Amino acid sequence: MSLEELPAALASAARGFGQYLAAERGRSAHTVRAYLSDVGSLLAHAASEGIENPSELELGTLRRWLGAQSESGMSRATLARRSATARAFTAWAVREDIIAADPALRLRAPKPEKSLPGVLHQRQVVRLVEGAGAAAAEGAPLDLRNKAMVELLYATGVRVGELAGMDIDDLDPDRRTLRVLGKGNKERTVPYGLPAALAVDDWLRRGRPALSTGTSGPALFLGARGSRVDQRQIRSVVRRMLEALGDTAATGPHALRHSAATHLLDGGADLRAVQEILGHSSLATTQLYTHVSVERLRQGYRQAHPRA
CATH class of the missing domain: 1.10.443.10 (Intergrase catalytic core)
Structure with missing residues (x-):
């Protein structure tokens, strides 16, 4: 269901959220589209339950939305992302007095499985x-x-x-x-x-x-x-x-980006220096590459050590 097919109040809230992301948060057009795709999915589910105004959103609505997607085979990573988008949307709606109380405060989604990024030797x-x-x-x-x-x-x-x-x-x-x-x-x-x-x-x-x-x-x-x-x-x-x-x-x-970061750390570069080079806002994101380096170390050990 497109935004144009949603009840007017829901569509208006979605557009307002998109304008907020672009104007106040400085998000790119691509990022805004991704957010609005997730919000559109949530609001389409809400509309299917007879909800016509964001103020009618409840925790149960959000949980049923995520549950339906989980049953359709959606990955844990995607569910986690969509849950985060829902929380961002409802928090914004509360600040804008569109919603009186935030229904997503107790919303939980499965943590995404951490996978090591593919890198080149x-x-x-x-x-x-x-x-x-x-x-x-x-x-x-x-x-x-x-x-x-x-x-x-x-x-x-x-x-x-x-x-x-x-x-x-x-x-x-x-x-x-x-x-x-x-x-x-x-x-x-x-x-x-x-x-x-x-x-x-x-x-x-x-x-x-x-x-x-x-x-x-x-x-x-x-x-x-x-x-x-x-x-x-x-x-x-x-x-x-x-x-x-x-x-x-x-x-x-992105494989070259992963490889550059991993090879910098393999060569002894400081983690915070790599964070600055990659433009990560959080050090936790950069730390993923330390796991890659440790795994490569283990592989080398298993291949080279006679009693590995």
């Missing part, structure tokens, strides 16, 4: 960038771009959306740092190494001028028609490169 990263370099040796603009994107993704651990949104002026070639606009419009500065610097410089000198048009603007990376590269294009490029390795289950640009 360092030798796989070497093969990945060597493959990109071999393709770029021919000098085709898109191959030069792809090599620069992969080098920069691994060197900095930036998110794919952050890479797509970068402008040329975000680079500081002298200091080899990159200005990144992350989630919630938070800005951070991230260093990158010489291989990434060389790949980006090659792209800017030989690749980008061949694709640039009068409407390219300041975008760092361009598509085949000269417009700013989008996230879908980046994901497609990285997915093909990872599939070409043939010996990893890692998929997409």
Whole structure:
């Protein structure tokens, strides 16, 4: 059921929540859509129970909504996310005097199972960038771009959306740092190494001028028609490169972010420094990568120790 099909008061509350997320919380359009999808699901369930106004929402309504989704086979992680969205929505509605008492205060959802993110071994990263370099040796603009994107993704651990949104002026070639606009419009500065610097410089000198048009603007990376590269294009490029390795289950640009973080910690980097580089608001998120490193240590021990 779309927002337009909901009772007027429910639809109005959902739209107000979306405006709050965008204007006051600085959430991206993508994030707002995800929140509204969850809220829309909740309100559609409420409407099916005869509720026409947010003030009629009760704890039982929320529990039955989550229960129905659990019975449909929804994962624990998704249930936990939707529960958090419901709590955010009702808390906002209370502040806006749309609801008198928050029905989600005692709402509980199963904790998501923590899974270790897939990471590449360092030798796989070497093969990945060597493959990109071999393709770029021919000098085709898109191959030069792809090599620069992969080098920069691994060197900095930036998110794919952050890479797509970068402008040329975000680079500081002298200091080899990159200005990144992350989630919630938070800005951070991230260093990158010489291989990434060389790949980006090659792209800017030989690749980008061949694709640039009068409407390219300041975008760092361009598509085949000269417009700013989008996230879908980046994901497609990285997915093909990872599939070409043939010996990893890692998929997409986020695997390079996971790998960068894990390799930094394996090399002795401070946890808080990695948190700053990745742009995590919570140290607990960064700590997931310490579990990855410990697991890799255990694997190495089991393989190498005669009495493991």
